[in-house]
Amino acid sequence: MTASAVADGERRDWTVHERTRRWVFRGGFRTVERDRTQASATHTRGAMTGAEIDVDETLDRAGFAADENVLTRRQAEVLALRERGASQADIADRLGTSRANVSSIEASARENISKARETVAFAEALRAPVRVVLDAGTDLYDVPARVFDECDEVGVKVNYTAPELMKLVSDAAGDAVSGRNIEQELLVGITSDGEVRVRRQTRAE
Incomplete structure (x- = not known):
């Protein structure tokens, strides 16, 4: 299968429509149709079976x-x-086990990673010279x-404008922010180099 495209713009941002496997240039480019198998291989870096991968x-x-x-x-x-x-x-x-067991192992691994990230965020918040409780x-x-x-x-310079800071807090807080309203207590830590860390505050009952 071949791919064809007609360019009438210069921006080369790509987006992928997963259901149709159509590749689209934004900024004036027309749709590029590709073979489904070719597009899938390009974006998944080639699906491999477990036997083909040297995991060690x-x-x-x-x-x-x-x-x-932590894993x-x-x-x-x-x-x-x-x-x-x-x-x-x-x-x-x-591995000589069931798919359900593999699913359970994967879920536990990703949960452990999430907890590790939260631990790092907590440690960074504690070390931050500026801590703002919202x-x-x-x-x-x-x-x-x-x-x-x-x-x-x-004397700490924040690396974000006001709109950027609001978006960062909102994105990091997830469902703790609804519209303009902060619905769960947050701790915003600002490091000495101006980076911002956001974490939810949890209090023991």
């Missing part, structure tokens, strides 16, 4: 050490295979002024 080499190159990692060796193996396109069924065949009910539009004022007091 993959983990070694990534510097995996079970005694220093078990088996969890790391499953994630390495999944990230390289192997299906849960393929992995189950390779109570539930705070208007998101009031956040930039509070952050900038706190940072000015200690």
Whole structure:
């Protein structure tokens, strides 16, 4: 199969429509139709079966050490295979177990990673020279002024404009922010180099 395209613009941003496998240039380019198999292989870097992947080499190159990692060796193996396109069924065949067990291992691995990220965010918030607590009910539009004022007091320059800061807080808070309203207490930490870290505050009952 061949692909054809007619350019009437210069911007080369790509978007992919997963259902139709149509590749579209934004900014004036017309649609480019590609063979479904070719497009899929390009974007998934080629789907591989578990048997085709040297998982030990993959983990070694990534510097995996079970005694220093939040993941078990088996969890790391499953994630390495999944990230390289192997299906849960393929992995189950390779490991001699069921697909349901592989699914459970993968879910536990991703949950452990999420907890590790939260731990890092918590540690960074504790170390941050500027910490701003946003109570539930705070208007998101009031956040930039509070952050900038706190940072000015200690001489920290924030690397974001007011709109960027509001978007960052909203995105990081997830469903803790609804529209302009902050519905769950948040802690905003600003590092000495002006980066912003946002985490939800949880309090023991």
